[in-house]
Amino acid sequence: MPPTLASLLRNPALKLAVLAGGDRLEEAAVRWVHTSELDDPAPYLEGGELLLTTGLKLDVGSPEALGQYVARLAGAGVVGLGFGVGVSHDAVPQALVDAASAHRLPLLEVPHRTPFIAISKAVSAEIAADRYKAVTAGFEAQRELTRAALAPDGTTALLSRLAAHLNGWAALYDASGAVVAAAPEWAGRRAARLAGEVERLRGRPAPASAAVAGPAGTEDRVELQSLGTGRRPRGFLAVGTEERPDTSARYLVHAAVALLTLSLEQSQALQDTQQRLGAALLRMLLAGEPEHARTVAGRLYGGLFDAPVRVLVAEAAERVEAAGDAVGLLAERVETAGMRSAEPVLAVRDEDRLTVLAAAEGEVVPSCVAAVDGSDDLVAGLSAAVGAAGVPAAHEQAERALAVARRRGRSLVEHDEVGSGSVLPLLGDDAVRAFSDGLLRPLREHDATARGDLVASLRAWLSRHGQWDAAAADLGVHRHTLRYRMRRVEEILGRSLDDPDVRMELWLALKSGG
Structure with a gap:
């Protein structure tokens, strides 16, 4: 810590005596020593000085003038006043002592045999020693961080040492803004509540930093730093402390940022x-x-191929301009989920598409589902659980589910929904509608220009599986009338209703657009 008035008084070579403000000596940190004989030196001070004077120009006969003099010094932030005796005055004026006591400004008597330069040298020496100590401690702390970063669990160890040195907490986020590690352990919950602040920083090119207020209910002051050397951050560091970090603490944070950035870049390789x-x-x-x-x-992938797995195929939604970013963030979330759960996971990115192979009963698949489901940026399909030999079929299932998700305008469709649900929702594709319109157009044109209700009659006949009496009853016509209408359908379409494929195509056309 910097020198204080108390430490100067403990210096036997200076032989200083306290005349006022003795209760503030320990807290009075001296930033510098300044000598002035002006009756108003305040405009030339910055605060934190020990002011030395012989009282050459002071009106010692006016208690009011001395009171104003002391008030000006206190207002300028002077931490103490040293009065040299034996030059202009044989003793410190009592009125000055009274004024200093009234303003609680420490007043020191400097004997004639102690030159002012000796006090300046003593303060300079203490400041230099304090700075050397701070630099030495900073280097040692940086070495500690480096050793911690080289440990098997380097990230956690580094955060622990950083939090201990700062007497606060530290947390590491991945590129998506999810908390990867925190120290102490309780800090993880606190760091998670800063997701919004991290998201705002994520939109800025790395490196970037921000000082924010801590989560509600805390008195933390949080420093956020993005990590990475490219345009897009690879992660974020949050450091929370109750007090504003001093210079040595900032150097330590910068060292942690450098080490974590290096680690992330190596991890990227x-x-x-x-x-x-x-x-x-x-x-x-x-x-x-x-x-x-x-x-x-x-x-490398542990027992991933020895247990049932599921395949997820994800792409960026067509309406998203920053398509690659959405898929990239999902890939990073998959990686983070795998690290947290200690699960092997196979995630392969190709352009704006991500294929994930993960344990069916693990935590990675639910994490992927949570990231995609309801998202405006991604669309995905998820397969059923299969063994390693069934991966080709599972991949096809995921692809089909992805196609269905796009047609339905949904962010996620699972294979079970496609396999166990109705086929009718699959008929909403534009190509299917075009086929329906083309196939049924001749019948609709006939119905528009002549009587016969061929489309309605065809629908009733197909819905009754070709049963003439039941279909005719539904239409309220004679069965012979219905037979005539079905012959007209065959003549207009040029296709036989005895062909089951024809009946199937007509039924699907009616269901999709008829």
């Missing part, structure tokens, strides 16, 4: 390599070679 390996493994699985994939994967 490893992720790129793993991504290429993952793409190769996915091709093997889709080619029906699960044993080869298992051999190549080795221990």
